[in-house]
């Protein structure tokens with residue numbers, strides 16, 4: 001069941017989400033988190049970029065990966081170039097090499113001196129699904145586990161193409177974004193079932209665009225469950 005958060009303060013909302021993620025690690029550590037939703041425009045990138053920034057406040061090695069190769073947006077949020085990124089890195093990545101030596105990984109410094117490591121999508125590729133379901137992507141994420149405290153992957157929507165599905169099996173936990181304005185319940189249910197059938201561990205639902213009675217224009221709600229306890 002989703003609880004409504006009334007605070008206007010966006011950071012406070014995401015700190016709350018961070019705490020929930022930190023405490024949702026019952027049996028296995030949740031280190032690689034992917035953010036998916038049913039359709040475009042439901043708030044995945046907003047959740048991913050804010051959550052990554054809030055994790056970076058607390059942990060020194062946090063990586064945000066823009067995995068939405070068909071609709072890149074996180075580089076615009078951070079005002080950095082998307083000329084090189086994930087697609088370029090994977091095309092030349094060799095397991096066993098030092099990840100931090102790849103210049104596709106950008107270090108973003110925030111005003112409070114925290115650092116966020118970020119990989120934009122990079123050059124457009126004709127086959128995003130193949131790239132994201134490749135063995136290399138899995139190997140890269142596994143190598144990244146060794147050096148990062150948390151890895152957040154902003155994913156494509158599940159309904160349009162199935163790119164979000166292979167990423168979910170590389171991740172330890174999937175956050176499912178539902179827009180109270182746009183998301184069709186039946187479509188979301190079908191997409192969630194699809195993810196679970198393919199081994200995703202959906203450990204939280206983030207409800208975006210919640211209309212509040214107060215003037216909170218940036219509504220969020222969230223629900224949490226245990227393994228595969230999707231609400």
Ligand SMILES: Nc1ncnc2c1ncn2[C@@H]1O[C@H](COP(=O)(O)OP(=O)(O)O)[C@@H](O)[C@H]1O
Nearest residue numbers: 040041042043044045046047208209217218219
């Ligand atoms: N919680 C929210 N409340 C109101 N507007 C939101 C919220 N989250 C996202 N938006 C807006 O919705 C639009 C799409 O958000 P975005 O994060 O880019 O979605 P996606 O990555 O799923 O395509 C943007 O204009 C963004 O500012």
Ligand SMILES: [Mg+2]
Nearest residue numbers: 044045068073
């Ligand atoms: Mg997006």
